[in-house]
Each structure stands twice: as C-alpha cells, then as structure tokens.
Amino acid sequence: MVQIAASTFEGLFIQALKVEGPFVDKLRAVGFDPLRMETVYSVEVWRKTLQLASLEFHPKLSPSAAEFQLGVRMVEGYFGTLVGKVIHAAMPFLSADTLCMRLPRFFSSGIVGALKPPEVKKLGDRHYAVTLFGDQGVPWFTAGAVDAVLRQVKVKPTVQVAEVKAEHFTIDITWAV
Numbered sequence: 001m002v003q004i005a006a007s008t009f010e011g012l013f014i015q016a017l018k019v020e021g022p023f024v025d026k027l028r029a030v031g032f033d034p035l036r037m038e039t040v041y042s043v044e045v046w047r048k049t050l051q052l053a054s055l056e057f058h059p060k061l062s063p064s065a066a067e068f069q070l071g072v073r074m075v076e077g078y079f080g081t082l083v084g085k086v087i088h089a090a091m092p093f094l095s096a097d098t099l100c101m102r103l104p105r106f107f108s109s110g111i112v113g114a115l116k117p118p119e120v121k122k123l124g125d126r127h128y129a130v131t132l133f134g135d136q137g138v139p140w141f142t143a144g145a146v147d148a149v150l151r152q153v154k155v156k157p158t159v160q161v162a163e164v165k166a167e168h169f170t171i172d173i174t175w176a177v
Contacts, residue, residue, distance in 0.1 A: 094153050
C-alpha cells in the first residue's frame, strides 16, 4: 500500500501555505491535522487536502491549474523541511538532464510503500517524458512540482501533463536555458 510521507504534507501545508484558522478545521475533517502530524497519510487524504487547498488558495483557477500551482508551492515549502534541505543542497550541482534522470528519486522521497518506479525517457535535446504508474498520482500537482524543481537548476521549463490514464500518467518536460 502506497502512502504519502508527512514531509510532503509539511512542505505544502506548514512551510508553503502556512495554514491556520478555519482552514485547519477543514483539513482535520478530511484526515490531516497540521498540529498533530502522523508519519504517513493515505493517498485519499492527500487528494482531499489538495482539493481543499485548491479551492482555498486558488479559487479562480481551473482544478488542474490550481493543482499545478500547489505543486510549485509545495516544492518551495518542501525545501524548508529536513528532507528537503538535504535535497536542495544538491541542486546547484545538477544539470537539468541529470535532474530529469533523477526524478524517480525525488518522487520516492515523498512516497512510502512499493510502487512501480517512474519511467524517464529522453526524447531529444532538452526534452524528456516521465511516466508515473498507479492511481496514487496527482498529475498536475506533479507537473507543477517538476516545474519548480527544474527552476532550481536555472532553466526555463515547460512542463505539461501529456497523458492521463487510470493506470498511469505522463509528464512532458522541455526547457530553455
């Protein structure tokens, strides 16, 4: 069974969004208490909290655009967590190509449990496709997170969800320098 690590919740809700007030009660109602965090959460709780955050922090955006923005914000906040600080320290030493090839490692830092590893394919110069398997993912959130991580290596990425199916989704990644 795959679960979402507390560091991912901490990165988004504690570090990036700095949730407080009535919104905390909404999060508690779907299974996440920011004041008493558990070590892992179900994918269902993760999805429900993302839906709430989309409506609260990006109410004028489409659900997919809001999810993308939450992915961006989560990465920014994640770098403030203990695990994120370790990952962030390595970023200046990576090229965008190296980072794309290491995306499965970055994804695994936020997931607990057995899951088919993502497939990374180089499609051309500055062009990759990453396929994530299972129904655990949130495609546009993941695309936003990849976009934010690539910006850390000083490129201008274009990250889009290319395909969504029940058993997998694929993100298309290109960038300019």
